Amino acid sequence: MRGVAVIGVGCSKFGELWEMGFRDIVISAGVEALEDAGLEGREIEAVYAGNMSAGRYIGQEHIASLIADYSGLADLHVPCTRVEAGDASGGVALRQAYMAVASGMHDIVIAAGAEKVTDVPNAMEILSSSADVEWEVFNGANLPALYAIIARAHMKKYGTKEEDLAMVSVKNHKNATLNPKAMFKREISLEVALNSPYVAEPLKLFDCAPICDGASVVILASEDVAKEYTDTPVYIKACTQASDYIALHSRRDITTMDAVVHASRQAYKIAKIDPKDVDVAEVHDSFTIAEIMAYEDLGFVEKGRGAELIREGVTALDGDLPVNPSGGLKAFGHAVGATGVRQAVEIVLQLRGDAGKRQVDAEVGLSLNIGGTGGTAVVTIFSR
Amino acid sequence: MRGVAVIGVGCSKFGELWEMGFRDIVISAGVEALEDAGLEGREIEAVYAGNMSAGRYIGQEHIASLIADYSGLADLHVPCTRVEAGDASGGVALRQAYMAVASGMHDIVIAAGAEKVTDVPNAMEILSSSADVEWEVFNGANLPALYAIIARAHMKKYGTKEEDLAMVSVKNHKNATLNPKAMFKREISLEVALNSPYVAEPLKLFDCAPICDGASVVILASEDVAKEYTDTPVYIKACTQASDYIALHSRRDITTMDAVVHASRQAYKIAKIDPKDVDVAEVHDSFTIAEIMAYEDLGFVEKGRGAELIREGVTALDGDLPVNPSGGLKAFGHAVGATGVRQAVEIVLQLRGDAGKRQVDAEVGLSLNIGGTGGTAVVTIFSR
Numbered sequence: 001m002r003g004v005a006v007i008g009v010g011c012s013k014f015g016e017l018w019e020m021g022f023r024d025i026v027i028s029a030g031v032e033a034l035e036d037a038g039l040e041g042r043e044i045e046a047v048y049a050g051n052m053s054a055g056r057y058i059g060q061e062h063i064a065s066l067i068a069d070y071s072g073l074a075d076l077h078v079p080c081t082r083v084e085a086g087d088a089s090g091g092v093a094l095r096q097a098y099m100a101v102a103s104g105m106h107d108i109v110i111a112a113g114a115e116k117v118t119d120v121p122n123a124m125e126i127l128s129s130s131a132d133v134e135w136e137v138f139n140g141a142n143l144p145a146l147y148a149i150i151a152r153a154h155m156k157k158y159g160t161k162e163e164d165l166a167m168v169s170v171k172n173h174k175n176a177t178l179n180p181k182a183m184f185k186r187e188i189s190l191e192v193a194l195n196s197p198y199v200a201e202p203l204k205l206f207d208c209a210p211i212c213d214g215a216s217v218v219i220l221a222s223e224d225v226a227k228e229y230t231d232t233p234v235y236i237k238a239c240t241q242a243s244d245y246i247a248l249h250s251r252r253d254i255t256t257m258d259a260v261v262h263a264s265r266q267a268y269k270i271a272k273i274d275p276k277d278v279d280v281a282e283v284h285d286s287f288t289i290a291e292i293m294a295y296e297d298l299g300f301v302e303k304g305r306g307a308e309l310i311r312e313g314v315t316a317l318d319g320d321l322p323v324n325p326s327g328g329l330k331a332f333g334h335a336v337g338a339t340g341v342r343q344a345v346e347i348v349l350q351l352r353g354d355a356g357k358r359q360v361d362a363e364v365g366l367s368l369n370i371g372g373t374g375g376t377a378v379v380t381i382f383s384r
Numbered sequence: 385m386r387g388v389a390v391i392g393v394g395c396s397k398f399g400e401l402w403e404m405g406f407r408d409i410v411i412s413a414g415v416e417a418l419e420d421a422g423l424e425g426r427e428i429e430a431v432y433a434g435n436m437s438a439g440r441y442i443g444q445e446h447i448a449s450l451i452a453d454y455s456g457l458a459d460l461h462v463p464c465t466r467v468e469a470g471d472a473s474g475g476v477a478l479r480q481a482y483m484a485v486a487s488g489m490h491d492i493v494i495a496a497g498a499e500k501v502t503d504v505p506n507a508m509e510i511l512s513s514s515a516d517v518e519w520e521v522f523n524g525a526n527l528p529a530l531y532a533i534i535a536r537a538h539m540k541k542y543g544t545k546e547e548d549l550a551m552v553s554v555k556n557h558k559n560a561t562l563n564p565k566a567m568f569k570r571e572i573s574l575e576v577a578l579n580s581p582y583v584a585e586p587l588k589l590f591d592c593a594p595i596c597d598g599a600s601v602v603i604l605a606s607e608d609v610a611k612e613y614t615d616t617p618v619y620i621k622a623c624t625q626a627s628d629y630i631a632l633h634s635r636r637d638i639t640t641m642d643a644v645v646h647a648s649r650q651a652y653k654i655a656k657i658d659p660k661d662v663d664v665a666e667v668h669d670s671f672t673i674a675e676i677m678a679y680e681d682l683g684f685v686e687k688g689r690g691a692e693l694i695r696e697g698v699t700a701l702d703g704d705l706p707v708n709p710s711g712g713l714k715a716f717g718h719a720v721g722a723t724g725v726r727q728a729v730e731i732v733l734q735l736r737g738d739a740g741k742r743q744v745d746a747e748v749g750l751s752l753n754i755g756g757t758g759g760t761a762v763v764t765i766f767s768r
Contacts, residue, residue, distance in 0.1 A: 055437045059517050060517045065759030074630075077646040082468045084466045085465065134444070240463075243462060243464040250458070372446050375452075
């Protein structure tokens, strides 16, 4: 396997983009990434597109062909492939693109993620189809309910408090005020978070990330080719993916996401680093409890002690290990299939020193993208 | 890139499987493939699953995690990835699995394809979302209508007749009588085909493949590893994928599928063969006109002369180049996302000499899987 670098990144606005269709959103991110890389579309050799449910959100399947078409790549007949793994679809697209370059099959490959969710009234029902529909969702356990069950178990076993969860939300909202592209650029107080209504007890409104429209694109190139395009390549040192039981009731312990543990340990091994070498991370805070579990399952702290990191400010923007400097899914917005790629965009900006007012000091970054309640996890390690 | 071989194949029944759910169908194909390979599930290193629209057909996304779960692979946490490209989803899964082994990333990988379509009343509407929904389908041009437009253009430009189309159907139905797993095991006469009602003029009922439930699985291994499992490996010499404009109105010529031309020329080059070296082929006859165009676009005959091959019996089971010995999509059944893998199963059985009463004499086989009206094409070349 050969070295792979990110040579360009792009990201659309995230939010309720009433004025934009799926095609517009994808193209806006793609054009930005091409400009960032100083690349012509004709140099692209393959495209991987992560998308969870265009079939249900916009009534359109086969979106890789659609993207080829609307990106002006159709004449080139390059392979364009959609991948799907719930809200880990973007991460899976990134991994496939990484593999396509690392294997030597292609030199320049696009990883895109996109979702348009605001055209339908039942966006949450559709998102919940990343859990086990027949055995969980059909019986009323949609995604917030399932994460509430996880949170309850974590609280009971490890003493995690509702206040800890709220602090994750407060931190991520604060970070988002420094991010021009974030959906929610407003600080919230701990009191506001704690007094927000329950969505699924113990998870309140401010514990739940908003699903929204958005797209992100990263352009990958082999290490050698990257040098022709950029002076600030960001290298992908590892990109790993693991699966788990789709339904919570089959897992050995719902307070741990084994897919995250498995993927991250493999990634550290491939990248030859320890968890403590990570300087900045974007993790999947679809619900605040997921961020606290991510601290633990990624090995940033011992199992059960995740809440300490948020209490002690370790993961704040000015802490030792800033997590979700972008604002995270909670405040940047969660455009479902776009999120895994969007996380990569943030880590690249941070490692390049292009993150503006939210810039942290970092050499090594990590992103964690999760599908559903942990049926899929993708971990990517980046370095300057 | 290293050599890749098929070491096991499995296929569920194809048809209206009222008694089986999505999970049952997938598992029935998977178990057959594992038994065929003499392999334990624990030896699998990765899974690629092709599926077009579980989101709409059964209300379930994230099906790769579901498949990991129900296949007993969840404990292993191996990466399981769903890919989608309309009814080329199976072919794309095969190609990703091929790349995963060829690149040296994995030794043993599963390519699966599955679809359960009979739980909904609007299966054709959903299938049509592989075309451009906003610009084609919304205006009434669903898949049969779009293929009818293609057929009309082909007839006008090259003199292809409705009788030629009917002969494709008659041939494929005849082949299916020899295939125990086919959906329609009944011979039809040319008269019956020609007198069937129009679905979208000039395409009649017997020009349209039935969409149905079904799943197929092939197990791939590196050339070296394959030898430990089988004495009759079938090698994949090339597996290529190309995209095109999703909508017909943007294409330079709707009587040619450029994605097929592009993917096949690349495949021949990689496999170092000519079209004339192909001894048997499974092509995507979702509509009979597609089979005639495939003869041309794959280079089996000059452009515009596809109908001659069916008139002269060249592609009959006892012809020089048997096409769709399985019965094809028309008579074996078209389980949408399963079809690309199902075609591979047939070619492997033919090259191994395990095709029973429909056995042909072949050293080199080819499969062609198409998404929608040609927005994606996957061509795979196999040899003994």
